[in-house]
Amino acid sequence: MKNNSNFLSKIRMGLKPHLRTIVILVIAALLAALPILDFAQRAYWVRVIGYAGLYIILGLGLNVVVGFAGLLDLGYVAFYAIGAYTFGLLAGNHFDIHLSFWLIIPIAAMLASLAGILLGLPVLKMRGDYLAIVTLGFGEIIRLLATNLTGLTNGSQGLYSLDSPYLLGLELKTGTHFYYLIFILVLLVLFIVFRLDRSRIGRAWVAIREDEDVAQMMGVNTTRYKLLAFAIGALIGGLGGAIFAAWQGSIFPDNFNLFVSINVLCLIIIGGMGSIPGVIIGAFALIALPDILREFANYRLLLFGLLLIIMMIARPEGFIPSRRRQLELHAEKEAGMRKPSRRKGEKA
Amino acid sequence: MNILEARAVTKRFGGLLAVSKFDIIVQERSISSVIGPNGAGKTTFFNCVTGFYKPEEGDILFLEQTICGMSSDRITSRGISRTYQNIRLFANMTAMENILVGQHARLQTNLLDVLIHTPRFIKEEASSREEAKRLLNYVGLEGRGDTLARNLPYGDQRRLEIARALASKPRLILLDEPTAGMNPRETTETMALIRRLRDDLDITILLIEHDMRVVMGISDVISVMDFGQKIAEGAPKEIQQNPQVIEAYLGRGMAAGIDH
Numbered sequence: 001m002k003n004n005s006n007f008l009s010k011i012r013m014g015l016k017p018h019l020r021t022i023v024i025l026v027i028a029a030l031l032a033a034l035p036i037l038d039f040a041q042r043a044y045w046v047r048v049i050g051y052a053g054l055y056i057i058l059g060l061g062l063n064v065v066v067g068f069a070g071l072l073d074l075g076y077v078a079f080y081a082i083g084a085y086t087f088g089l090l091a092g093n094h095f096d097i098h099l100s101f102w103l104i105i106p107i108a109a110m111l112a113s114l115a116g117i118l119l120g121l122p123v124l125k126m127r128g129d130y131l132a133i134v135t136l137g138f139g140e141i142i143r144l145l146a147t148n149l150t151g152l153t154n155g156s157q158g159l160y161s162l163d164s165p166y167l168l169g170l171e172l173k174t175g176t177h178f179y180y181l182i183f184i185l186v187l188l189v190l191f192i193v194f195r196l197d198r199s200r201i202g203r204a205w206v207a208i209r210e211d212e213d214v215a216q217m218m219g220v221n222t223t224r225y226k227l228l229a230f231a232i233g234a235l236i237g238g239l240g241g242a243i244f245a246a247w248q249g250s251i252f253p254d255n256f257n258l259f260v261s262i263n264v265l266c267l268i269i270i271g272g273m274g275s276i277p278g279v280i281i282g283a284f285a286l287i288a289l290p291d292i293l294r295e296f297a298n299y300r301l302l303l304f305g306l307l308l309i310i311m312m313i314a315r316p317e318g319f320i321p322s323r324r325r326q327l328e329l330h331a332e333k334e335a336g337m338r339k340p341s342r343r344k345g346e347k348a
Numbered sequence: 349m350n351i352l353e354a355r356a357v358t359k360r361f362g363g364l365l366a367v368s369k370f371d372i373i374v375q376e377r378s379i380s381s382v383i384g385p386n387g388a389g390k391t392t393f394f395n396c397v398t399g400f401y402k403p404e405e406g407d408i409l410f411l412e413q414t415i416c417g418m419s420s421d422r423i424t425s426r427g428i429s430r431t432y433q434n435i436r437l438f439a440n441m442t443a444m445e446n447i448l449v450g451q452h453a454r455l456q457t458n459l460l461d462v463l464i465h466t467p468r469f470i471k472e473e474a475s476s477r478e479e480a481k482r483l484l485n486y487v488g489l490e491g492r493g494d495t496l497a498r499n500l501p502y503g504d505q506r507r508l509e510i511a512r513a514l515a516s517k518p519r520l521i522l523l524d525e526p527t528a529g530m531n532p533r534e535t536t537e538t539m540a541l542i543r544r545l546r547d548d549l550d551i552t553i554l555l556i557e558h559d560m561r562v563v564m565g566i567s568d569v570i571s572v573m574d575f576g577q578k579i580a581e582g583a584p585k586e587i588q589q590n591p592q593v594i595e596a597y598l599g600r601g602m603a604a605g606i607d608h
Contacts, residue, residue: 195465199462200448200457200476204449206440207438207449207452210438210440213420214436215438215449216420217399217420217421218421219421219425219454219516220421220449220452221419221421228459324494327442327477328444328484328493328494
């Protein structure tokens with residue numbers, strides 16, 4: 001008996017340091033199982049959370065630019081639009097081009113990333129407010145081009161009856177299909193941004209955010225790293241746009257208005273600037289919550305706005321503030337594991 | 349051997365002549381100081397050497413090659429590093445991360461290495477952290493590596509800035525008022541640290557300093573600036589007795605006081 005309780009407490013103690021991981025895994029498993037669970041209004045919830053997932057992708061992308069590198073970009077929707085229109089034009093009747101979704105995805109990501117670099121080049125010397133205004137203009141230019149280049153984009157009529165993606169002969173068209181597509185993409189993007197964050201590239205970005213001049217003096221080629229942030233942020237935005245177009249099956253210039261940029265920026269700020277888990281919480285709070293508040297009908301947006309204000313006053317650093325990683329103890333652990341040979345006569 | 353040579357460096361801001369035809373020769377493995385009243389152009393000269401400003405006239409040579417007009421990051425990878433008069437650490441990064449950023453120019457891993465965690469990446473991350481820990485210990489910040497830079501006490505911040513400057517393995521370090529705001533004990537420790545940089549690590553030191561006890565105590569050569577120009581140069585003893593320097597900067601009491 002005593003042994004048994006000892007055993008249990010041992011398990012409990014053993015689990016304690018992994019509690020966070022366990023909670024995360026349980027939530028991830030629940031989310032993965034959501035479309036096959038049986039509950040009321042399932043289709044509705046699959047759509048709402050799928051949509052939040054799309055915003056997680058966008059949030060993770062913009063977080064590279066704003067959260068890591070500290071470049072305030074108010075025109076992020078431009079890259080979303082470029083991704084979406086790339087899909088719309090290459091998988092529809094407008095030009096009667098019908099490429100495979102899996103081929104368009106990298107094309108859309110690359111085109112968006114190129115646009116990111118093109119935007120980045122002229123604004124390299126700009127900081128803060130000035131950068132925000134220029135990027136704001138860029139977002140609007142792309143939307144106006146989508147509206148007015150009628151030959152290319154079919155203007156405000158939009159592009160519709162776009163092709164569905166196929167996966168091994170299966171036509172992806174239901175909410176559940178796209179839910180899983182987005183789910184996998186979220187995991188992929190998470191993987192990328194986590195690895196970037198924990199590398200010399202991520203550190204260089206944060207250094208630029210903290211003090212650009214000193215970062216350069218420490219050997220960081222700030223031009224190159226700012227462009228890289230724009231390019232990767234845009235690439236992820238383009239990816240999100242292409243998925244959005246495929247899911248909705250139609251796109252209109254109005255899908256790409258300023259509010260998309262504002263929403264994505266808000267979810268980053270609410271989650272905690274620069275924090276990757278923060279983006280996920282922020283996306284759920286900002287995209288899914290308004291739907292939960294549906295009952296309040298006309299007061300919905302009013303309530304939502306109030307919540308934002310209260311949140312920012314009570315917890316300005318966001319739900320999950322970005323925490324710098326503990327490296328010194330880490331280094332010790334890893335050093336113990338791999339025993340790096342200390343070269344003799346080395347400096348210091 | 350000359351590690352740094354400035355030839356008639358001139359820097360203007362609008363009508364103001366901040367640095368005017370300034371010459372200096374810094375010998376390798378020396379500790380040299382630039383002193384002078386506030387606004388004499390000392391920090392502006394440092395900013396020219398480190399590529400933050402581009403001088404309008406003159407040339408700056410590092411190891412006999414011009415570095416004039418280069419960007420700061422390239423100058424750093426050539427082997428020059430610096431600290432700042434008003435501490436400029438990356439405040440929201442940990443002490444350890446500050447040093448890791450300092451190593452940036454020496455690290456090799458690219459985007460692909462980072463994404464797929466190549467053996468090269470894993471090896472480099474481990475060795476750079478190991479090296480960063482050694483630097484922390486070297487400046488006496490053992491165990492503070494996971495503290496955010498902004499939460500460190502003032503003296504520790506100054507030391508961390510030196511550790512960060514060392515991380516790029518420089519051959520020349522520019523220290524801008526390294527003992528500013530320190531109490532006498534901290535000042536003595538910092539002087540010892542500066543000497544060790546030269547003696548243990550073979551690093552040449554060029555510093556700006558107002559504390560005459562430090563300047564006279566550790567400098568091999570002192571250059572005196574006033575209104576952007578060099579008004580004197582020499583060993584500490586010569587500078588103390590130079591009437592022009594006493595007039596412009598030291599004052600009679602100070603010059604007399606140091607002698608005793």
